[in-house]
Amino acid sequence: MASRSTPRFRFTQRERPAANERPRTRTEQLLTIGLFVLPGAAIYTLFLVFPIVQASYFSLHDWNGLGPVTDFIGLGNFERAFQHDVFVNSVIHSLTIMSLSLAIQLPLAIMLALMVGRKLPGRMIYRSIFFMPYVFSEVVTAIIWLFVYNPGGGMLNTVLSSIFPGYVPQGWLANRDIALLAVFFVITWKYFGLHMILYMAGLQSINSEVEESARIDGANELQVLRYITLPLLAPTIRLSVYLSVLGSLNQFVLVWVLTTGGPANATQVMASYMYRFGVKSFNLGYGSAVAVIIFVISLIFSIGYQRTIMRRDYAGSV
Amino acid sequence: MAEALAAITSSPRAPYRRWLSRGFQYLVLTALAFLVLGPILTAVLGGLKTTGELFAEPFGLPTIPRWENYTDIITGELFWRQLLNSAIIVTGTVSLTLMTSALLAFVFSRLVFTGRELLFNFFTLGLLFPVTIAFLPVFIQVRQLGLIDSYFGVILPLVAFGIPGSTLILRGFFRAIPSELEDAAYIDGCSTLGFFWYVLLPLARPALGAIVVLQTIVSWNEYFLPLLILTDDSKWPLTLGIMQFQGQYGTDWGRVMAFVSLLLVPAVLFYILTQKYIVTGLTGGELKG
Numbered sequence: 308m309a310s311r312s313t314p315r316f317r318f319t320q321r322e323r324p325a326a327n328e329r330p331r332t333r334t335e336q337l338l339t340i341g342l343f344v345l346p347g348a349a350i351y352t353l354f355l356v357f358p359i360v361q362a363s364y365f366s367l368h369d370w371n372g373l374g375p376v377t378d379f380i381g382l383g384n385f386e387r388a389f390q391h392d393v394f395v396n397s398v399i400h401s402l403t404i405m406s407l408s409l410a411i412q413l414p415l416a417i418m419l420a421l422m423v424g425r426k427l428p429g430r431m432i433y434r435s436i437f438f439m440p441y442v443f444s445e446v447v448t449a450i451i452w453l454f455v456y457n458p459g460g461g462m463l464n465t466v467l468s469s470i471f472p473g474y475v476p477q478g479w480l481a482n483r484d485i486a487l488l489a490v491f492f493v494i495t496w497k498y499f500g501l502h503m504i505l506y507m508a509g510l511q512s513i514n515s516e517v518e519e520s521a522r523i524d525g526a527n528e529l530q531v532l533r534y535i536t537l538p539l540l541a542p543t544i545r546l547s548v549y550l551s552v553l554g555s556l557n558q559f560v561l562v563w564v565l566t567t568g569g570p571a572n573a574t575q576v577m578a579s580y581m582y583r584f585g586v587k588s589f590n591l592g593y594g595s596a597v598a599v600i601i602f603v604i605s606l607i608f609s610i611g612y613q614r615t616i617m618r619r620d621y622a623g624s625v
Numbered sequence: 626m627a628e629a630l631a632a633i634t635s636s637p638r639a640p641y642r643r644w645l646s647r648g649f650q651y652l653v654l655t656a657l658a659f660l661v662l663g664p665i666l667t668a669v670l671g672g673l674k675t676t677g678e679l680f681a682e683p684f685g686l687p688t689i690p691r692w693e694n695y696t697d698i699i700t701g702e703l704f705w706r707q708l709l710n711s712a713i714i715v716t717g718t719v720s721l722t723l724m725t726s727a728l729l730a731f732v733f734s735r736l737v738f739t740g741r742e743l744l745f746n747f748f749t750l751g752l753l754f755p756v757t758i759a760f761l762p763v764f765i766q767v768r769q770l771g772l773i774d775s776y777f778g779v780i781l782p783l784v785a786f787g788i789p790g791s792t793l794i795l796r797g798f799f800r801a802i803p804s805e806l807e808d809a810a811y812i813d814g815c816s817t818l819g820f821f822w823y824v825l826l827p828l829a830r831p832a833l834g835a836i837v838v839l840q841t842i843v844s845w846n847e848y849f850l851p852l853l854i855l856t857d858d859s860k861w862p863l864t865l866g867i868m869q870f871q872g873q874y875g876t877d878w879g880r881v882m883a884f885v886s887l888l889l890v891p892a893v894l895f896y897i898l899t900q901k902y903i904v905t906g907l908t909g910g911e912l913k914g
Contacts, residue, residue, distance in 0.1 A: 336817075337738070339817050340732055340736055340738055343729070343731060344728070346724065346728065347725035347726060347728060347748070347792070348729075350721070350725060350784050350788065351725075351751065351785050353770075353781070353785070354763060354767075354781050354784070354785035354786075355754065355759070355782070355785040355788075358759065358762035358763045358766040359759060359762055361762060361765065362765070365762075365765070372765075422654060427647075429651075433654045433657075433658060436658045436662060437661060438903075439661065439896055440665075442892050442893075442895065442896045442903070444846030444864055444892075445846060445848065446864045447867065447885055447889060450867065450881065451665070453871075454667070454668070454878055454881075455667075457680075457878075459680060460679070462667055465680065465681075465683050466683075496660070496664075500661075501907070504907060504908060505907065505908060508904075553753070553755075557757045557758050558757075559757045559758065559849070560849065564868070577758070578757060578758045581758070582760075582761075586761060586764070586853070591761070595765075598762055602753070602758075602759075605753050
């Protein structure tokens with residue numbers, strides 16, 4: 308067996324580059340690569356890489372966005388950000404959304420994937436419904452929820468007062484104590500289906516024979532879930548956690564349309580803070596510094612997470 | 626999967642447990658389905674109601690359907706103008722993203738040269754900076770290039786931020802195409818470009834479809850980039866249009882919901898038609914690695 312497959316392997320190894328290179332020279336090949344990479348590289352560099360590099364430069368200056376960038380203030384903008392309790396709170400709010408997503412959204416998504424990923428009749432309908440909000444724009448989603456949360460006769464208040472007599476209508480987004488939770492609920496409403504889909508794909512790649520053999524050996528359903536299914540689902544869980552954390556840190560449009568960061572900055576998140584105190588108050592130097600802080604947080608998390616936790620998942624893919 | 630479930634459900638000892646567990650699952654799923662659909666249906670029905678009706682009976686059918694909520698919007702010129710603007714932004718973004726990332730993915734999956742992985746990593750680095758948080762640096766750069774109030778000022782950044790994810794997904798699919806096909810094409814005298822165009826792209830159609838659909842969703846829904854970059858409101862897409870409309874008619878919820886439904890219903894139809902591609906794009910490219 309081995310002696311038969313070895314020569315064939317050698318044959319393709321030798322033959323493929325030859326077929327590849329015979330008609331053209333090395334320069335022609337480099338030219339092809341160059342031409343293929345160029346359009347993407349140009350747009351990517353000009354509109355993604357360069358702006359981010361430039362933002363780190365602007366972040367060291369006091370700059371109102373007009374006129375030349377001359378007023379170098381070193382790390383002054385960063386100091387100012389960390390001394391501004393609204394910014395510090397906005398970081399805390401972003402981290403709160405992140406923790407809630409990990410604690411509530413992901414277990415919910417796993418549970419649903421276990422239900423609708425298996426052979427439940429009608430599962431396609433449920434799956435389609437749960438994933439649907441993912442395609443809606445954040446603006447449209449937020450406007451619908453502005454109605455749901457409306458303090459006057461919004462849907463939520465109407466429903467609750469018909470269920471509980473004597474219920475006092477709430478201003479869900481106007482109350483400092485619950486506004487952030489109300490925003491988080493909308494985020495979950497829009498995105499739990501995405502995570503459910505990821506978990507469903509993960510479940511499909513698990514060989515069901517492993518689960519079945521555990522059952523034959525006498526494991527009950529809970530044990531199968533705990534010791535077989537969830538460990539095999541680990542790569543998907545790691546991916547989902549990663550996307551969930553980055554997604555939470557980047558929340559912006561939903562928050563902005565729902566509350567503009569209010570009441571009294573109670574729902575201000577990092578990106579909305581940058582818009583409010585960087586763009587709207589014409590302080591692009593300061594806004595750039597806030598952008599750099601957000602990038603650094605994402606970068607540290609990302610590299611740390613990929614190097615440690617996701618390492619195993621990449622091992623086979625490169 | 627089928628056998629696994631049969632093993633749970635056909636346990637001879639306790640058939641009632643199967644019904645109990647089924648019943649419980651349907652209960653949970655149906656409750657959640659109502660939670661998801663409730664606001665959507667309310668919005669669509671609400672478009673036919675007065676605000677008073679909407680507040681008093683959010684789920685009921687309107688007594689007298691107020692079709693003028695809809696007709697006032699779709700007979701106006703503004704709505705169609707904004708629809709056209711959205712279409713321009715979507716078409717530009719999707720076609721440019723598809724073109725650039727297909728070429729990049731081809732290079733990263735099929736051509737061999739030193740520094741390839743390094744270059745690929747450079748392109749995937751962009752995944753860390755979604756446009757939702759990078760809008761400020763992007764806005765400054767667009768302004769420097771004099772692209773304020775130009776559709777390209779919105780399109781090109783959207784393409785730049787779409788390239789990392791799209792390239793990653795396409796590269797996964799291109800790599801899955803067997804190299805025997807490549808050899809055969811070259812032996813038959815195909816050029817690199819010929820192989821790319823006549824063999825690879827047709828075979829990767831599901832993945833290309835996924836990119837088209839995902840980028841359509843992203844660019845159709847984009848709000849902050851056009852807000853910052855398009856100061857001329859005759860160039861505004863529908864996302865800005867609906868915010869403007871909501872600002873204008875904020876208390877007339879019937880009208881606002883009519884506008885919302887005009888965006889929601891096509892989005893639902895689009896979703897139903899393209900669901901397969903969305904799922905392919907979100908799971909196929911990343912999970913199978």
